[in-house]
Amino acid sequence: MEGCINTEKDVDKLIIKFDTYKKQTFQTFEHLVQHIEKLKEDIQNEADFQNSKSQHTVIAQANKKLKSHGQKLSSQHKDLHSSVSRIGKTVDRNFDMECGSINMHEILPDHAHHTLFNQAICEHFYRQGSVSIAESIAKDANLQINDKWRQPFVEMNDIISGLQNKMVEPALEWCARNREQLHKEKSDLEFKLHRLKFIELIKKGPSHQHFALQYSRHFQQFAPVQCKEIQQLMGCFLFVKQGLSNSPYCDMLSDDIWAEICMDFLHDACRVTGMSVDSPLTTSFSAGCQALPALLAIKSVIEQRQCSGALSNNDELPIDIDLDACQHYHSVFACPILRQQTTVKNPPLRLVCGHVISRDALTKLVSGSKVKCPYCPVEQSPNDAKEVFF
Numbered sequence: 001m002e003g004c005i006n007t008e009k010d011v012d013k014l015i016i017k018f019d020t021y022k023k024q025t026f027q028t029f030e031h032l033v034q035h036i037e038k039l040k041e042d043i044q045n046e047a048d049f050q051n052s053k054s055q056h057t058v059i060a061q062a063n064k065k066l067k068s069h070g071q072k073l074s075s076q077h078k079d080l081h082s083s084v085s086r087i088g089k090t091v092d093r094n095f096d097m098e099c100g101s102i103n104m105h106e107i108l109p110d111h112a113h114h115t116l117f118n119q120a121i122c123e124h125f126y127r128q129g130s131v132s133i134a135e136s137i138a139k140d141a142n143l144q145i146n147d148k149w150r151q152p153f154v155e156m157n158d159i160i161s162g163l164q165n166k167m168v169e170p171a172l173e174w175c176a177r178n179r180e181q182l183h184k185e186k187s188d189l190e191f192k193l194h195r196l197k198f199i200e201l202i203k204k205g206p207s208h209q210h211f212a213l214q215y216s217r218h219f220q221q222f223a224p225v226q227c228k229e230i231q232q233l234m235g236c237f238l239f240v241k242q243g244l245s246n247s248p249y250c251d252m253l254s255d256d257i258w259a260e261i262c263m264d265f266l267h268d269a270c271r272v273t274g275m276s277v278d279s280p281l282t283t284s285f286s287a288g289c290q291a292l293p294a295l296l297a298i299k300s301v302i303e304q305r306q307c308s309g310a311l312s313n314n315d316e317l318p319i320d321i322d323l324d325a326c327q328h329y330h331s332v333f334a335c336p337i338l339r340q341q342t343t344v345k346n347p348p349l350r351l352v353c354g355h356v357i358s359r360d361a362l363t364k365l366v367s368g369s370k371v372k373c374p375y376c377p378v379e380q381s382p383n384d385a386k387e388v389f390f
């Protein structure tokens with residue numbers, strides 16, 4: 001982060017220099033054009049100019065002036081070059097170029113991995129609402145985007161851009177279609193949307209009081225849960241004449257509630273459709289940014305001590321990486337027998353008795369065609385053990 005701030009500072013300085021240069025160049029050109037125009041006028045007015053002794057001097061002076069200004073501008077332009085190249089040095093100084101040594105071929109060894117990676121990028125842009133970028137990526141990377149997969153993203157983004165323009169109808173329609181799931185998730189999104197519409201009506205003053213009252217009927221269905229909120233909204237009617245901005249309800253008029261409803265919608269829509277609010281790419285990227293300094297440090301230690309084997313195990317890092325709590329998604333399972341963290345190749349298995357051990361431990365415990373649970377100890381067939389996914 002510090003590297004970004006330092007680079008940004010230098011880039012800002014350069015932008016100021018460019019702006020100043022641009023301004024100066026325009027001023028100089030304007031001044032020179034005026035000067036030449038004046039000279040032209042003088043020549044036209046002075047009938048005898050051609051024979052005048054001063055003609056050489058005047059033209060030579062003008063020539064000298066043009067040349068000197070041209071040289072000044074060109075040397076200033078050269079200075080800009082050195083400032084631009086200084087940015088490159090700032091980048092080198094502030095960022096670790098080691099990251100460039102990551103072997104993409106090892107990370108994405110085959111076509112299938114490449115496709116998954118492109119799909120993650122594509123999905124990220126769909127989520128961000130940049131549908132045209134996502135579609136271009138899909139086309140360039142030759143991704144087969146299923147319409148069924150794409151549709152929820154496009155719809156969600158349409159609804160959010162509607163909400164950004166204070167249009168609640170598409171969102172309400174979506175809520176009506178997904179009412180059952182929203183109810184299961186104990187979401188108050190539909191109520192909040194009706195509340196927004198009500199506030200928009202009532203803040204228009206006495207002329208819209210009647211419409212607001214009529215609209216308030218929508219709150220009936222929410223009465224058992226949102227009773228207190230509805231009472232507050234009804235209180236607004238007392239202040240219609242004097243204006244809500246001078247009432248205890250003035251907070252409701254803030255435009256912030258529109259930004260909040262966009263976030264609420266995104267959150268609830270993701271929950272209902274079974275998607276995470278942040279795109280997996282954003283999450284992986286921010287986790288990677290947090291982990292990278294420690295990984296680069298350990299890499300240089302390993303290189304110095306020449307024990308490169310420590311990094312060769314793909315499933316395990318040689319050090320613990322502490323990520324923020326918001327980056328904690330999956331519980332880890334350590335096998336109680338082998339005291340090792342389970343991996344994809346050595347997953348946790350649930351025995352018939354309910355005890356969970358790693359596959360390697362189970363293989364070691366098998367005797368003949370039976371295995372005895374090391375805890376209870378129920379005898380069972382190792383084939384009955386089921387893989388557990390955390």
Ligand SMILES: [Zn+2]
Binds near residue numbers: 353354375377
């Ligand atoms: Zn057991």
